[in-house]
Amino acid sequence: MSEETGPRPRLAMKSDSSTPAAPLRGLGAPLRSSEPVCAAPPPSAAVVLLEEAADLLVVHLDFRGALQTCERAWRSLANDDAGASLEVKCSLCVVGIQALAEMNRWQEVLSWVLQYYQVPEKLPPKVLELCVLLYSKMQEPGAVLEVVSAWLQDPDNQGLPEYRALAELHLQRVLLPLGCLSEAEELVVGSAAFSEEERLDVLQTMNKARQQQKHQHSGSEEAQKLNQEGSSSHKFLSLMVLLRRLWDSTVSHFFSMPFRKSLLAALILCLLVVRFDPASPSSLPFLYKLAQLFHRIQEAMFSLYRLPIHD
Numbered sequence: 001m002s003e004e005t006g007p008r009p010r011l012a013m014k015s016d017s018s019t020p021a022a023p024l025r026g027l028g029a030p031l032r033s034s035e036p037v038c039a040a041p042p043p044s045a046a047v048v049l050l051e052e053a054a055d056l057l058v059v060h061l062d063f064r065g066a067l068q069t070c071e072r073a074w075r076s077l078a079n080d081d082a083g084a085s086l087e088v089k090c091s092l093c094v095v096g097i098q099a100l101a102e103m104n105r106w107q108e109v110l111s112w113v114l115q116y117y118q119v120p121e122k123l124p125p126k127v128l129e130l131c132v133l134l135y136s137k138m139q140e141p142g143a144v145l146e147v148v149s150a151w152l153q154d155p156d157n158q159g160l161p162e163y164r165a166l167a168e169l170h171l172q173r174v175l176l177p178l179g180c181l182s183e184a185e186e187l188v189v190g191s192a193a194f195s196e197e198e199r200l201d202v203l204q205t206m207n208k209a210r211q212q213q214k215h216q217h218s219g220s221e222e223a224q225k226l227n228q229e230g231s232s233s234h235k236f237l238s239l240m241v242l243l244r245r246l247w248d249s250t251v252s253h254f255f256s257m258p259f260r261k262s263l264l265a266a267l268i269l270c271l272l273v274v275r276f277d278p279a280s281p282s283s284l285p286f287l288y289k290l291a292q293l294f295h296r297i298q299e300a301m302f303s304l305y306r307l308p309i310h311d
Contacts, residue, residue: 047089049073053095053175057102067099073114089116090124097130107136110143119146125162129169136173145174152187164193171202181206 053146056062070092077253079083093113100109110131117123123131128151148170151157167187175184188202189196 040228044085044088045076046085046092049076050088050091053092054101057095057099061102063099063102067096067103070096070099074137086124090126093124093127093128097127097134101134106138106142107143109134110147114147120150121157123147123151125157125160125166129162129166132166132169132173136177141174143175145178145180148174149183152191158192167191167193175206176209179209183207 049069049072053066053073057066057070073088073092077089093116096112097109100106100112113123113127113131114120120128128148132141132142132148135141148166152163152167152170157163169183171187174180175187185203185206188199194202
């Protein structure tokens with residue numbers, strides 16, 4: 001399987017049917033009719049289907065057929081003794097996981113396995129290890145976080161020889177990549193699977209990771225403040241531009257009016273603001289000077305219009 005679709009666990013499938021039949025008693029000597037022949041019991045239906053599924057997966061590359069054969073074998077194991085079929089169940093899971101990964105359906109692996117084992121604590125160590133490696137390879141370690149944590153916390157699993165390897169795998173492939181430093185520290189300190197030297201190494205690694213998280217957090221806060229300041233500055237500049245446009249529009253509108261009307265409006269505005277009384281003697285000199293100024297401006301404007309135009 002290519003790296004885009006996930007890893008391909010290659011396992012040599014060993015079946016119970018490969019065990020040769022018990023040798024005949026008295027080999028090399030004539031067999032007496034009174035001695036019974038000890039033959040191996042016939043393989044169960046699940047074992048036969050397991051061999052068929054492995055053959056479809058490895059030889060024929062029929063991944064869908066291999067998955068369906070595994071599911072048929074699981075149904076045949078429903079009434080079998082659980083203790084006698086543990087190895088067969090584990091092998092069926094291995095073949096099924098490989099088939100799903102080959103079909104680029106690796107997201108279904110965990111749910112497919114749990115539908116047969118019901119609870120995470122009952123998963124075989126080999127199956128759980130394959131799930132961790134697969135989801136870690138596909139950069140989705142968070143999918144197995146709760147499952148592996150529940151498995152490691154189960155007291156029955158802590159006495160298994162595979163417990164230490166799974167704890168280290170969970171630490172390196174799941175907890176640390178996800179940044180779950182508190183959970184990692186709890187696992188290292190509270191588990192007897194790690195030696196004192198390993199605990200110190202892991203704790204130093206987690207301290208470095210915490211410092212990096214603090215630097216990243218402080219850097220993100222500074223960037224957020226700068227973004228807020230930049231946003232405020234941008235809003236202020238936008239407001240200033242809008243006011244400038246309004247002012248330019250008002251001025252252009254005012255100067256686009258005829259000159260006579262503009263001057264008349266200015267005179268009226270002056271009268272309203274300053275409140276001159278035209279009948280008052282003190283206001284007559286001011287009005288006289290204002291009228292003279294108006295006539296001079298008018299004559300200057302008309303003299304400009306009378307100038308000849310040259311090409």
